[in-house]
Amino acid sequence: MKDLATTVRFGETIYTLKLPNGLTVNLLARPQYHKTYGVLTTNYGSVDTTFIPEGQNEPVTYPAGIAHFLEHKMFDKEDYDAFDLFGKYGADSNAFTSYTRTSYMFSTTENAQACVTTLLDFVQTPYFTDEKVNKEKGIIDQEIKMYEDNPNWGLFSGIVKNMYPQTPLALDIAGTSQSIQEITAQDLNECYAHFYRPENMNLFLVGNFIVDDMISLIEENQAEKEFPPLTSPQYQFDYTKTDLLPYRMEERDIQQPKTIIGIKGLDQVPAGRAGLFYYFKIEILMQLLYSESTPQYLAMYNQGVIDDSFDYDFLLERGFHFATIYGNTKDPQAFVKQVIQIAENAVETIQNQTEAFELAKKELVGRLITSLDSLESIANNYEGELFAGATLFDVIPLIEKMELNEVVEVAQQFIKEEAISVYQIFPKEDDIQ
Template identity: 40%
Template structure:
């Protein structure tokens, strides 16, 4: 067990890798009234093709999300009901690369930790329950089909990464979900839901020594899986053929989404986080409400308050998505292309804007430090070294405009672009 100190903030992170491989991170927050715990699995929607002990396996799209659902389906108890009895709020979500199970509570921490660890680490799968779950997830998928933002987001990613695990919604499709069998669920669980492929992060009102004792005792009662050699296979075919994909839905105005696929090499660990923060500032310098470029687009009625952007930097891929509802879709695409092309040369001239955006982002981080849920949301234990919100602030403080310029040029010089436009069904 070791302690990582953050003396500037009078904070600390306790790290303990247990004998079974589970890594536990505890960040106590004296004065807080609640505690949040997140049990993360380094397994997400893209982990469909892999090798275990030399044997290649390919599973249906959506299985990671399907498995997340199945973890709550037990033989003789309801997981949410157990959490509710203690006054805790619980949830779970699956991303492209991780699956996370969490709770937040003001009391009964030991009981809730046992519930969390037990329901995730003691599975109950049957053929009947697997078949029944398919109908539930089919309804969820059909609901997504009518969600404009969801459709635009996943269609642009599919165009950026065709013929890959990223080309399908995290939940899969009705067809792929129907292909999932009991043996698939069991194999996915046994392969990825292993202590050495998981981490537990706890923050808020918590006694680290006492909580660690509870966790160690809980893990002693569980069998350690046999060692395995796991090799993930995520091959993303390059797609440099730019085109605007158009399709029709029930919209009042066209919705346009632009995707930028990063093809440059992103460093790992804290350097990777520096890259991510730099790209975020880059976009803010040109597309935040304070930016001259944003203001002109707004005044020309090319964009409105629906405009947004996001940047994803995950294991083995990174991309940006910018989108807006606009009555001038062609102008939106043209102007966005123009601004993106000139960023590498113009960013060096934004010294004062850089200071402003950096300070604004710093303020956002400081605000998040008062929320145990925000702190847990920023934590990452799967990039080779633990990264907390305090590490992010340290990286931000050291970041220079020259750093942002260099990283922006690295990203944009090799990025490929795609567009998706959703038009009203009655527009021909």
């Protein structure tokens, strides 16, 4: 265990171990808890569709939705189903795929070591056949149709397509009904071999266990397996240099217009912990511009331009970042005009708001401290190499030292007229009374 490192925050210790095969392991023991939560993540998501497979010389582009499809099929083995096996141990299990990562998790109050072994074994043991793959296509097609019928998802995916047209980001994480029909067992095996390597993955365990015993278990489990030589997967796109569509709209069977405004990150996010600091400066910026306590929000609300559905978000993942401001509105034109005006006047709006800035910091720190009580929040918010191994425990000191002039500076870098896009959904004409 010569590569074991420790990080002490708030009276708790996170043990970090880099195994010889490249797998990063983080362990946070909380013996006062009854539950143990574990998540195994690979740095591979829906945007990673183009790469050079092992033994080939040219890039291959795989069907949209293949990372999500692979996640579904990982649970289904030759002689067992991983969901059922976790259930026998008294554990819940699940998985999710995002744009840049795929995670497999379990939660249990008993048999924690058996659950860790099961998690490692089923994710590190691929088993795909054309018969099983074809059977899964109908199930995923139904999931795709469910999302297509959701207007809120349509609003979000619409603005992403505006900001990143002609890129993998413009395609739904689950793919399309057509694209998933093209997926074969060989495709899954090639994507698995390229991205599901231990050096491209991390395991985070938090809860009721003994650290030394858990480390020994994981080391023994990994030592018994053979993996290909260490190598770095390829990631193809620079999303900051892609074109942007300023406006699109569609009609749906809805009662009230929906509008979303996107601000595409054209600036370069700093590497490592500085990138994490950048993320939370944008979080504070958005809070100062659009939260319920701001004069801007209250003015729009009192005018009837926005209602309680109004919200904002900021997403930063490998290779791209963007903010969204969205909601239902009776006055779509005023919504767009006022939200964009707030963004474009950001520097003037916030540069003297020292009191509001300090309050925003305190509110954010308070939410983060509360989230430290959640095992799931601690493990799921770990981004691995994206932020140089930072955890939730590292975030609070960053925010506490943040200064208002740093948020003003990031507003100047991030908010640009050419980075703003609008997507709207209107009721169909036949639906208007």
